[in-house]
Each structure stands twice: as structure tokens, then as C-alpha cells.
Amino acid sequence: MPQVLEFKLPDLGEGLTEAEIVRWLVEVGDVVAIDQPVVEVETAKAMVEVPCPYGGVVTARFGEEGTELPVGAPLLTVAVGSAGTETAGAAGAPSSVRPESAGPAVPQGTAAGAGSGQGSGSGAAESSGNVLVGYGTGAPAARRRRIRPERLSVTASEAAPVAVAAVPVAVSAAAAAAAPVAADARGPVAVVSPLVRKLARQHDLDLRELTGSGPDGLILRADVESAIRTAATATATAGVATAGVATAEPSEAVGSRARVAVDRAGERIPLRGVRGAVADKLSRSRSEIPDATCWVDADATELMAARAAMNAAGGPSAGPKVSVLALLARICTAALARFPELNSTVDLAAREIVRLPGVHLGFAAQTERGLVVPVVRDAHARNVESIGDEIARLTEAARTGALTPAQLTGGTFTLNNYGVFGVDGSTPIINHPEAAMLGVGRIMAKPWVHNGELAVRQVVQLSLTFDHRVCDGGTAGGFLRYVADCVEQPAVLLRTL
Known part of the structure; x- marks a missing residue:
């Protein structure tokens, strides 16, 4: 029977106590190898990839992109010792290869800080035993692949005994297989950097609706900023038009009132990272x-x-x-x-x-x-x-x-x-x-x-x-x-x- 282990946000070093999720590198249902980067986070000092010390099937993720998590909060849960883990590290599609981590690894020596579910037996065999401080391993990350429903042997009932700080996504064989299919159906979005993706997310822009001006349609920062300005202009125009229909006031008064409302609201930018x-x-x-x-x-x-x-x-x-x-x-x-x-x-x-x-x-x-x-x-x-x-x-x-x-x-x-x-x-x-x-x-x-x-x-x-x-x-x-x-x-x- 597979054992479900919880991986928590590790100590990133230098006194950092929290990090913001920039981009998930794995989906629920993915097979991950030991020390494979699973999430990209931004701290107050750098943007780093965090590797998971367990090899197995991802059964749950905690936090959406843009969410800030404190050190020690659950990141994801992994089922180890399942049939699906035999394929961890095997060759997959070329697009699934993750690049090397940005820097060297600093092992802390034990896996205590990685989560409460250190595990034993087969579970221990699927863990690197390292809590990687900062930004992951220096070795090339293993390939990952999506698994077929029949290969996923973890069900919600088997994962239930694991105590976590948040309610994970319910996982079953059908649900775990359906989520990757839905994501793949839309295809990847070519963006020049995670910073551009973050900027779009902060302004509720769907990158799939933008046409990139970079090589091969690559979406640049200028494309996102142009879309933000266009959306702001459209919003202001719509507000003025609505006010004009609802009242019989002169257009000048309506426009002035709309501008005052916009000025008072302003753009709120979180002071983080x-x-x-x-x-x-x-x-x-x-x-x-x-x-x-x-x-x-x-x-x-x-x-x-x-x-x-x-x-x-x-x-x-x-x-x-x-x-x-x-x-x-x-x-x-x-x-x-x-x-x-x-x-x-x-x-x-x-x-x-x-x-x-x-x-x-x-x-x-x-x-x-x-x-x-x-x-x-x-x-x-x-x-x-x-x-x-x-x-x-x-x-x-x-x-x-x-x-x-x-x-x-x-x-x-x-x-x-x-x-x-x-x-x-x-x-x-x-x-x-x-x-x-x-x-x-x-x-x-x-x-x-x-x-x-x-x-x-x-x-x-x-x-x-x-x-x-x-x-x-x-x-x-x-x-x-x-x-x-x-x-x-x-x-x-x-x-x-």
C-alpha cells in the first residue's frame, strides 16, 4: 500500500520566513523523482526552485500561484511506494524536462524539516533524506511524465490518514488523470519570464488572450503592460458611459465624477517579495x-x-x-x-x-x-x-x-x-x-x-x-x-x- 508523505516549505536560509508561489512545476497526478523541483517561489531575496525530497505521485498541492506561504506550511503531498513511482525519473516527453536549478544545494542533513511524514520502509526508500535549503540541487532534474489512470494506485481513502494543515484537493484515479488532460488541452503559453506571468496575474489578465510581439509569438512585458493600459481605458470608458445612461447630468460632470472615483480607488500593489x-x-x-x-x-x-x-x-x-x-x-x-x-x-x-x-x-x-x-x-x-x-x-x-x-x-x-x-x-x-x-x-x-x-x-x-x-x-x-x-x-x- 502506498504511503502519503507531506512536503512542507523548507527553510530557505538567510532568515527568510515566507515565500510567494510564482509557478507550480508539477500537477496533481504527476510522477516526480527524488529532489525534482516542484515549485518556483519568490522570496525577499531571490526567485528559487524548491525540490521535493520524495519520489512518487503528487496527490495534492497547497496554495495557488501568487499565494504567500510561511516556512513550514504544507506545499504538497506525495504518495510513495505506489505502482506509479516505478516510472519516476524515466524518460518522458521532451517538453517535460526541467532545467537545472539556479544554484548549488545546501543539504541540512535530516529530513525533519521537510514535513511530518518522513515515513519508513518503502517510504523512506523514496526520499533523499535531505532538506534542501534555498534553491535546490545542482544536479539536473529528472524528467517527469503524466501517468495513465490505471497506473495511479492512490485514492482519497488511502490519503485520508495523513494530517495536513489545509484541506487538499480530493484525489481519485479519475480526478488525478482528468486535471492534467484539462491543462494540456489548452496548451502552454509562451512568456518571456515568470515576472511577466506574475504581472499578468496581478491584473487578472488571461495570457492566452494576448498576442505576443516577441519571436514566435513570445509574450513580452511590453505586451502585458499594453494590455493593462487598454483594459484600464476600457473600464474608465465603460464607467463614464454607464453614468451617462443612468443620469441626465452633463457629460463633463459625469466624466469628472468618474475620474475622481478612479483617483480615490487607485492601484494597490502589495509590498511583498x-x-x-x-x-x-x-x-x-x-x-x-x-x-x-x-x-x-x-x-x-x-x-x-x-x-x-x-x-x-x-x-x-x-x-x-x-x-x-x-x-x-x-x-x-x-x-x-x-x-x-x-x-x-x-x-x-x-x-x-x-x-x-x-x-x-x-x-x-x-x-x-x-x-x-x-x-x-x-x-x-x-x-x-x-x-x-x-x-x-x-x-x-x-x-x-x-x-x-x-x-x-x-x-x-x-x-x-x-x-x-x-x-x-x-x-x-x-x-x-x-x-x-x-x-x-x-x-x-x-x-x-x-x-x-x-x-x-x-x-x-x-x-x-x-x-x-x-x-x-x-x-x-x-x-x-x-x-x-x-x-x-x-x-x-x-x-x-
């Missing part, structure tokens, strides 16, 4: 840290010339180009070596300033999911080329949504290049619990007094926001002046290399 995490961190930073900001304009002409010389040396075979951000990052690590007060944090409980031994440099990156801050580990031990390579790697991971929670935490100082948005200056908010952030504006040609004469130079504004508890203005000013000196005269940096 990355946006919610950013909101919480920024609010905490403003409420806990007595910050201050100082800034200075610097002549970056020599820095840009040095960069051009670096990139010209060696010709096309010299490797990736040196970026301005990598140069500024290396300047920051040199400055932090001279002013370690700014590479620290405050322990409020102990009322102590903790100076940190190494520099883990975060850099702000804007993505479709919102603002994230990937961290370059041990930046103090890297040269410009190594820092640039790591920034490029993390930026690409941020763009594709493949950053792991570990890559987004543990920073000790943040570099924020908002000049890419075409702005000159800002007063950055410190990335709690760090003690400082350097902001960099755009580098542009401006009139500047150089060698006693007016000249056109490449000028940049540098802003330093710092925690006034860890140092006073003299230290902050000294740090910022050293950074500016290195920007104006890159040879100054050679003294510390």
Missing part, C-alpha cells in the same frame, strides 16, 4: 541610523584617461574591458583600509561598534524585480580586474533573477552608481546594517578650473552617507576626500597597492 524587503530595510535604516551626508565634485578626466589606457593595452585579446564601477570599487577598498571606521556596524544590544575585518562590497543593481544589492566577497583582496569580473557575473545573475540569498547578504559597504540614470547627485539611504554608502553621479563634461585656467573637464559628484554613531564628520570627510583625490589623480592609488 523584493519590494517588501526593500521597504522594510529602508524604513529600518531611516528609523535606526542617524545618518549624515557629505559630497564633493571631482575632476574625473584623469581617471577616464587611465581607464582608456588600461583597455587599450594588450589589444582585443586583453580580455573584458575595465569598467568605471570596478575602478571606483577598488578606490573604495583602498579608502576603507585607511578609514576602517566606515567598514563597521553597530550592535545596539551591546552598545558596541563592531569593526569588520574584511570588505564585502555591495553594489546597487536595478532589475525588473526591483533594487537588489549583490555583494562582491573579499573585495579588499581583489584587484581591479577581479572586482570587475565579479561585478559582471553578479550583474548578469541579477538581470536573469538567478541571484541566490547568499549573494545578496553580508555586505559591509555599498557603492551606488546612480549616474547611470542620468542624475548628478543624491543622498543615499544606508543599506542597513552597514555604516556607509558612496553614491556616484554621472560623469559629464563641465567647465572647470584646471591649472589656473578655465577648461572643459569630465566632472563627477561623489556623495557619502554615513552613520554618525561610528564616526564624526572629520573621518567621513577624510574618506570622501581620499576617494576624490584618487579619482582626480589615479596615481595616488598606487601608494596603497
